[in-house]
Amino acid sequence: MQAETLILRGGRVVCPLNNIDEVMDVVVQNGRVVSLGSTAEEGRVIDCSGCVVAPGFTDIGAELGDPGYLWREDLISGSEAGAAGGFTSIVSSPKTDPVVDTPVAVAELVSRSFELSGARVLVSGAITTGLDGEHLAELGLMVESGAVALSDGRTTMMHTGLLRRALDYARPFGVPVILRPGDTELEGSGVMHEGEVSTQIGLRGIPAAAEEIGVARLIALSALTGCRLHLSQITTAGSVKQIRAAKEDGVRVTAAVPARHLIMTDRAVDQSVYDTSTRLLPPLRSESDRLACVAGVKDGVIDCVTADHVPLTRIEKEVEYMYATPGAMGLETAFSATLEGLGGDLISTVRALSVAPANVIGKRAALEADAAADLVVFDPSVSISVEGPFRSRGLNEPLKGRVLPGKIVMTIRDGCIIYGPKRD
């Protein structure tokens, strides 16, 4: 990729970290932002009038399936799907085959990620080998090899003693530990949120309590060990409430809600007549949970919105509801879903997709002189109709058919246009 001098002209520049929200030009050179507001430089002019120019989005925990699940996704398709969704960085989940649980596996992904022409892929290493929840992996060596976080993916570590030791062990390496709060025993054989809808349509439920017990465990263990924890998918009102209290107590936790959970509820399972694209983990929750999550993101208790990207194909989804693999793709729709969910609140959207997730992995997502030129340009006034083809290999998009606000116009990473018009 060749970085050229770009002049993003006349866009509404939104940078929550610097309290910027005004129309001005942004000049990008040699992969970095060189100036805001000045147009002295020569370069390729990109008309951004009517659009928002903001720091590029970061996603934490996308399942890119590479290696081992290449029919679902690989680094290239995942990276390009991310770029199309406005993401400049994606932290991949270690849920691959084999699992990313050794320094060699981390190093291999890190080196391959240099060749990508879409979003940057950052690597998280598994906490336990094979994600078995029992045997501690070489956490420090993986961090030395370039892992930006440690995670057991979607697997919930049920062995509390080991989890405590893992957090104590991980803390000195300085990277966040990413875990999905849950209780596999209580999740049981549930396939959707337990409530009115599951009772009506005869599907076994996963109670909100399964997640909330997980949240309580993780908060208590973060307080005990001092380890920085990121709760990768929280979806219930009770979780929001606990996280609010934990933050007030100074516990070092951050949390993300999946974007689609801001605009979908368990009614979708019924309305779609058992469409397996609605089978998710965590599941789509009730309306009151949805509203609590929206409020949590708006007031900052929930730091991040995540694409919660789990691309799957007909192999995993064209089966009976209870046998379908849970998950949905999300990189290409997360932005519009967030904007819809937050009622068009641009500042909160940028904060939840750019600033907060970057901060979780120790990066600063800001538009300022000498910052890495990771930018997204989007038009909030245009609606998109969610329909394929997608850049992701997944086919499981539960938002398919919906019309959502906001269109990604251009994504720029390290000063290169990774999505959008290559030439005027």
Next chain:
Amino acid sequence: MNRKDLLGLRDVSREEITEILDTAERFRSVSERRIKKVPTLRGRTVVTFFMENSTRTRLSFDLAAKRLSADTLGFSASSSATKKGETLMDTARNIDAMKPDAIIIRHSAAGSPHMLAKAFPWSVLNAGDGINEHPSQALLDMLTMRDHLGSLEGKTIAIVGDVYHSRVARSNIYGLTTMGAKVVVAGPGTMCPPSMAHLGVEVRHTIDEVVADADVIMMLRIQRERLQPGMMSTVNEYSHFYGLDLERLKLARPDVLVMHPGPINRGVEMTPDVADSEQSVILEQVTNGVAVRMALLYLLLGGEQTGGEEDAS
């Protein structure tokens, strides 16, 4: 009735249920003749596709189709290609290639009949999907109740046992409430959780509370083979709190109807003397099952094209 499939009673109207029951009443006489066959569905192909064990329902559907002169073929889990790893959709595509008119499916996964109904042109009849619905059973139950009670409007139906995990109960609850009946359920806390109230029923926890006011007592089978650990303690304790014996039956109105979808665990949910008592209409349910299923096949497959009305009379 203008619908391709019967997937459950949740979205079936009062008028449609009445039409099904009225049609079933007319078909009942066919089974009482010496030659138990009418030509209504001659040349139509009905497939029974049972991915879970069944005796009553499969035989009843098979007999219903045969008495309407349809060609029937059936296959079950043990004989099907799913054992060799074929997906349900692929199996269905193969059945589809043989041009059936209707498929009667039983499957352990809720929503499976709906998946086939969305994807294929033929009629799908749900013969039980997971813990969701078993509409033909509820319809035969309602026909049996109507025979004795006249109308279902304002009647009180008690359902006792593992209501939450019962597709028979769920279909009955939908159908009965649509018909204006009041449904009261009783069972252990694990089997009648408070969320049952979402279905528009009253939840109680002792059988004595529900027996006294009931016009009908429907006892459900304890599906011992499916119970998760902790769902109940012992059969002894279950029978003590939720079993129906003659002593408890005395608390009920003398003309109460005792029903059970079968197969009965004698001595668990009811004592043998209750199962065989005057109030028991369990075998009438089975007889009505054939008539109801004839009516469903006739209404869904459009038997009127061959003059089914006269055939049925």
